[in-house]
Amino acid sequence: MMQPGLYHILFISAALFFIGVYGFLTRRNLITMLMSIELILNSVNLNFIAFNKYLWPGKLDGLFFTLFIIAIAAAEAAVAIAIIINLYRSHQSIDVENAEDLKY
């Protein structure tokens, strides 16, 4: 069976990243946008792991960064969901099109 190479993983990571960007730009629901951000973050994680494994197999830097990102993503999700809940309380909606008060 063929071992997956670096390029395969990078391809998947890039695909994941652009799916996330697409979702972030097109979805109106804030929860879905949050999920898109998670996808972007995970594509970055994937890159770190892949580079660590294929280019510097003796080191652990990539792994540690990945762990940090997962921890920070969890915190960020908690903050984001708190914001969404507050937004829902004030606007009765979690549609991003209704949260346009901060403008010129």
Next chain:
Amino acid sequence: MPNATIIALIPLLPLAGFLLLGLFGRKIFKNSSGLIGTALLLTSTVLALYTAYEYFFVYGKVDGVYQQFIPMKLTWLEFSPGVSIDMGMAVDSISVMMLVVVTFVSLMVHIYSLGYMKGEERFSTYYAFLGLFTFSMLGLVLSSNIFQIYIFWELVGVSSFLLIGFYYDKPSAVAASKKAFIVTRFADLGFLVGILILSNSSGTLDFNTMIATLTSPDSDAVKTAATSSFLGASALTWGAALVFIGGAGKSAMFPLHIWLPDAMEGPTPISALIHAATMVVAGVYLVARLFPIYAITVPAVLEIIGWVGAISAIIAAIIACTQTDIKRVLAYSTMSQIGYMMFALGVSKYGGESGLGYTASMFHLFTHAMFKALLFLGAGAVIHYVHSNEMKDMGGLRKYMPITHLTFLIACLAIAGIPPFAGFFSKEEILLAAYQNNTAIYWVALITSGLTAFYMFRLYFSIFWNKSHHTHGESHGEGSFVMMLPLVLLGIGAAAAGFIPFGEFVSSDGNPLESHFHLQFSIAPVALGLAGILAALWLYAKQNDKPAKLAASLGSLYKAAYHKFYIDDIYLFITKRILFNLVGRPAAWFDRNVVDGLINLTGNTTQAVSEGIKKMQSGKVQQYAIYFLSGVIILAALFIYIWR
């Protein structure tokens, strides 16, 4: 040697009074401010008299010549080695003489104002301003540095401005104070340029060094300055003439005199102090300070000074004959007498017998301070009594105001040059000096002295004789003791000051000057003076229609003099028509359209641009994300393809 502390205290005590009353006068010293100011000034006067005694009789004379002492000198601003603004004190015969005059007259005015200004709402402010003025004037006379004198020069200008405009709710007083300030400021511009030229040619701002450099004809400085010419006159001539313009502005010399008559809007004691006895002679004092330069290096300018003085003297005397406001008559008379002092300097030479004019000028300054302050204070008492400045509201007051009447008569006799009163001696010396050096000026001065006697006695008879006085309602008497005391003291001064052998103490080079008394020479001026008095007696002693007839027969001459020879109108024409239309309006147009236009253009452009791009901040999160992403993509493309 002079005691620096005592001399420094003379100007500093009035300054302390100014600070004390200016800061706390309205609340803490509301009732005692007049007494505080007077007490401080009394101390100053005593110190000044003590200094004068010490200088003239104890240490001043070395080998028979009066020396100049600099007991204290602080370098304040140093521009380059040798060129610095110092705060120094120059003690010599004229500065000590001026110390006595200024403190004495100021003390008289302080005492007098206790009665005259009683009940004024801004009583303590008034005394604060008086202190400021006295400090500035004393600093001016003590200056040892030409820039120091300029600083104090402006300070007396400011205090004069403040005091002319003391009744600031009266539009005419406000206009008068502005006029005085602008005219003298205009002249001071000449003074400043003159200072720069003189200090540039001599390389110093210090009076003594400057005089020493500029009066030695062999020095390089004089040679360079005398050869570099501008519009046909050498740089030195220009410098000295410009400094004189400053002096002429302050001393109300023709044609810069227009502010002085209007300055009579101030309280009358102020007119006595500032616009008669002290500040207006600052110009004479300045010329006397720099006298060696004028006399030795630039005699041409001295000649101009002589003629400006003589013309001012006669023009003012003619105008004074026609005015009806008694303070204005006195103002023109002041201008005329300062003209005397100026041309006395103008006809003088440096040193020895031919320096008589210098001594005479300083002597006249001294005696004039006495009798003119007395005249103003007496006029103040009259105004206080009848509540009017106009002659027609007065008449027959001699029975109601005996002390004022007597002292006023003494002052009139003194200014008319009748022996043995003070003015006789000083005027005699001036006429003698003019006779010896410039006969044309002598004749002008002689005619002026006859006119002086005429207009002074016109004033005297109109106030105290003429028609009988009708008291309107109850009369409040002649005035309190504090108002009469200065009149009596100044009256004694005006009667006796002439007997001081002035030439012994003050002369152009410090050597004592024998004053010769020529009996046959004084016949002409005294006879003219008496003729003037008799003419005034004939016209004004009783109410009649002779003055009106005389005025009618003189026709246009009378009219021109009554309208002050239209000099004010000429000024108005030049400023309003010519300057406003040709300079002011184009400048205003340029400012409004070009300067403001550029500023507005910047503002409008910024506004238009921000109006265009403000839509970018839409509040849509996803739009921002697109901007962000596009930026990242552009940067990535740049890094990959261009800046790798």
